[in-house]
Amino acid sequence: MVESVTGVGACLAEHTIDALSRGQLAPAEQAAAALHLDACEACRELLAALARVGDSVRESTATLAPGAAENAQPRLVAGSRIGRYTVLHLVGAGAMGTVYAAYDPELDRRVALKLVHHRLLPGAAREAAAVRLLREAQALARLSDPHVITVFDAGRFEGQVFLAMEFVEGGTLREWLAAKRRESAAIVAMFVAAGRGLAALHGAGLVHRDFKADNVLVSGDGRVRVSDFGLVRVAAEATASVEETFDPGRPLPGGSEGVTRTGALLGTPAYMAPEVWQGAQADARSDQFSFCVALFEALQGARPFAPGAAEGRVALRDDRIPAGLREPLAIGLARAPERRHASMTALLGALGRGLTRARRRRVVSVVALMGLGLGLSAWGWQQGQARELAGRVAACAASGARIDEAWGAAARAEVERSFAASGKSFAATTFAKTAPWLDRWAADFREAAEVACRAHTIEASWDAELRARAEDCLDEARAGFVALVDELGDADAVVLTQATNAAAELAPASACTQPAALSSRPEVPQAQRSAARELRVGLARARSLQAVGDYAGALAAAHAAVGAARASGLPGLVAEAEFRVAGLHEKRGDYPAAEAGLLRALAAADEARAGGLALAITTDLVYVVGYAAARTAEGRVWARAAQTQLALHAGASPLEQAHLDSRLAAVVDVVGDYAEAVRLHARALAVREQELGPWHPDVARSLVGLAAARHALGELAAAGELYERALGLEERVFGPEHPDVALILHNLAGVRYSAGALDDAARLYERALAISERALGPDHPGVAETLHDLAIVQRARGALAESLRLQTRALAISERALGPDHWRVAGSLNSLALVRREMGEPDEAARLFARALAVFEKSLGPGHPEVGAVLYNLAQLRRDSGATAEAIELYRRAHAVYAAALGAEHPEVVSVAEEMAQASAR
């Protein structure tokens, strides 16, 4: 580190730098300081570091399970390893387990690691219990709901079971309630959000069993998540297992809360439903009871029943509970489970209606009071306040409910009808696979819109500017969603094949609640706001059209956006619009146009200092320049630039690295650096599995890429295994009849063929063929490809007649679909010739070779190795039939083509030369 530089004096003193920042240096001092900074890197770095102080994101202290920390006996210290995780510090300890903050080096992020207490799992049945707990964690990991904390991973550590969960900065709902006096409407809003989480758990067949405000986390941005799954059990698993798992004889743990574990009793007695207290199985209705106790307590300040035994519980006062909520709560607190609400969703609906009713009643009373005079005005004001707040809560709920117009029962039915109308074999499955993505997206939107609204109007943690940005972001997200649903409601075969993918790839609305992401959105002057929003909505529409394969429609929409963006003079918008257009050119295979567009987009993004966008554009350049335009060296330079931007881009997600890895893998694959391609695909795969869960189309893409690279390396067993994983995944995500599944079967067959497992290969090709024929129709060029490869396998197996039949069909399809001069046609002709040769029909073979040669020369050029291959085949045929002179001439031509294409030293070229020499020697 340079401390000072000769000629410009010693490093600037603290007060000089401080005064410089405050603009309080005298002109001469300022000039001297500028000169020093010009030459002294250390001082400039100091200045830069100083600039970053103060606006770093405020980080609230993390709390997951506070309180019982004094009871904890932390067995792990900072630096300890649990699997791949490194423990950072203890967060809290409860009766069920200990929670640590830990670091996941693979994904470079912090996670909450929960270790379930060993002693809770009784000795004899410990192993079975651990297995059950793990299974349960997996059930949770499959559940993706914005109101339930995300479980990433679960495993064993020295016999103990651990869960790796999302780390939530913030506190518990109990702390939120205690922090200050909350309006009842705000309290209900938080509980309704938590209630949605419970409903999601119930929907997945899980029961929480220990719902209370302490087990609900409230993050810094106001999001509510149900947590502490220590007691969650898979509801379907019957009763008896509980007694095995938990030893009834053990004493209560020494916690202050009085958490109990006797027999089936697991939970906190004060919140426990009476039937559970009496030993019955907990279910969704007992969760509902606990929920109502917790909400009652939050509103009233006391629990609904006097503490004590289950018998003789007495209802206490409920005067602080808004009138409209008393009845729904009373029903939820009914002694008999069957008298409670039918489900959490029903309860939440009743609470919402109760709140609105209370509001209406208050309006009436306030109006009546107006006439009574000023003496009561203070009371009226207070009522007005409450009414106003209730109104704001209702407005936030309405804000989230906007999505119902786009994705309600009618829209759903329309999409289902349109899919069915396509008549495709996989239509019903595709609908069943696509609808859940749309459901999840809509739920995510609802939550995001409510969070943004609450943050601004109720919690007042967001200013109007941030809210406005969030609303713009939500409008765009919604426009993309609406456009997709529209397209799906009028689906053709292309749309159908892309539907699940397109739904999975919708930009999530939850990104619209991240203040960091929102403030990085390009700044738009007030006057241009609505124009900008309209433009972005157009882009979101273009994105959805692109996702379902309507490139012409997408291009028209994106072009319009570019024009509008240029007119606006805002570089950030120009960059976004140009990027979308370039992406479409890329999809359509117009790579020069894509590259030019990307460069324009990058220039605009740089000008707007839109770091995230510049990164995405650079990442695409890696692919378009390095792979599509085959300028690999340049592609790698772009990759390096992207890597740099990635490192410097605060807020970059691991998925962006994965995307870059995938793109770069395609480039290194082209130059034959398969080992590097393997490394990149594997890294991308790990990130995607973690970030997107194991059942995402992008995970399948990485698996396929990795498999192809392993295949190229000759690692056939590994490649086969990867294709099989991809196959299982795609069958589950897209349904077994989807054309993409056929594609993987086709590739897997290729691996089996390389390994010499011909029967296997034939079987797989046949499966692929059957799916393709059903999904794409019998005359699709994709069907011809599989027919072509299957025919080759059949020839290798000696089934010449079958091979002939298949290849003839492949030829007919290719000629019809691609035209008689396409290289695929030549490929089939060449294969047919080989079959004829083996069938002992040299004349027919020669005729076919000649046709193949003519088409290859026409389609690929006379110097292409395929041309050499046909010449070589023909030379062998001539040699075998004794036409030596003709054979030698053909060998010579084949050799010339090969040598020019591969170089004279290439082993294949050498072997052609040898055969030529042998033929001459005869």
Added chain:
Amino acid sequence: MRDETTADDASGCAREAGPDPASEGPWARLYAEGRAAWPDLDLARAAFVAHVDRHVGRGSAELAGLHAADFYLACACHLRLPGASAALQARHGAELEAVLKSRRVPAAHRDDLRQALWEKLLVGRPDAPAKIGDYAGRGPLGGWLRVAAVRMALNFREQARADRLVPEPELDEARHPASPDPELSFLKSQYRREVEQALRDALAGLAADERNVLRLYFLDRLSIDRIAAVYGIHRATAARWVARGREALLRGTQALLERQLKVERAEVDSILGLVRSQLELSMSGLFRAPE
């Protein structure tokens, strides 16, 4: 781990000042102000005067502009007066926390860094007395503390890197790429030297202030707003300087490519795209290259 040197120094200044000959000087007002601001810190008048002498000189004109209350507190900390450190931590702890949070330190190291910063600031070492003794009251203590903390944090990073105790953050790896990449090396050998020369020429034509702002922009990737805030200039000025500098850099590069290298027009655009994206790298390489 009380440090003898500092202690001697402290008591020494208190002793030598002795009964003060000029009890009515401007420092007397300063002392009174400081005392009033920190009634719980019973700092000997003589000790305060000695501290003034060390920094300003009793008769100096600067004396009038001194931040009395802050200076009093710093002097009390320097002399290890009971309660002084606690008072400083209570008053300015937030500043230090803000600095800590702005550093990209893993949470695990943050406590270490906090500990180290307070130690350097208030305790010192035999070879390096407590930093707080350097505060001369010329600006508000909060601002001084912030700059000092950032500098110490930077030094801590350097130290840690030298000791190899703390893994180097990836950020720096990305910023100083060693370029093992053959393609990049090729590109460099083709254009880099010329491009760098063009950038250097363009930079030389700018004023020192503009160069500084450009560095903060390109090298340190500060936004215009942050640059304006830390460089004490108006936002519009910062934006103008950056725009002008960027323009000069690109124009210089373009002219060079077209004229000197005889690169075709179409290719210039492609290379400029590269230059633009690599500008950070080029700039950092340029500024780091030995003159």
